[in-house]
Amino acid sequence: GESVGLHLPTLSVQEGDNSIINCAYSNSASDYFIWYKQESGKGPQFIIDIRSNMDKRQGQRVTVLLNKTVKHLSLQIAATQPGDSAVYFCAENSSNQFYFGTGTSLTVIP
């Protein structure tokens, strides 16, 4: 199967700082990537996606960067807020299936 991993299982940031969550993937044929946010007791919530023909995509306070050369994906959250505290997952699509990483727990310190 696919291997999608995260460099850091936990991340703590001060409120107002920027957060960066990293993800490595193993299948160079993967062509679509999504970042999800999951709060306790809830299902994953879509944050932002990127296709393999792009290297950067921006949303509201979030940016996803894709480096296909080293098979690395990152999620940047600007001006992190307490409501951003959650577990963040990256997912890659390959052959009509999604493969998820184990997640990074983000804690925002007020």
Add this chain to the structure above:
Amino acid sequence: NAGVTQTPKFQVLKTGQSMTLQCAQDMNHEYMSWYRQDPGMGLRLIHYSVGAGITDQGEVPNGYNVSRSTTEDFPLRLLSAAPSQTSVYFCASSFHGAEDTQYFGPGTRLTVL
């Protein structure tokens, strides 16, 4: 739209019992899928469907059956529950297959004793 709905929210089974987890979506999505989430292992794909009448296996299909008789519904059946199937189960759907944003249901927490 209600989005993706799942029932029940919680379920406790004894080893060997069978049950069906229900999933429905009202967004006319073609693609539906079932995942299980275990601590420290992220989400793993059990089965998926690219349209009514079509299903396929994911990463961890053993012990589970699915069917897709309508676009809206995608039930997951546990044939003979085992403690290893204790997990949180999520259903997801997307409009145009896996190349599209997946929307997740709220999950079903299953405990097998």
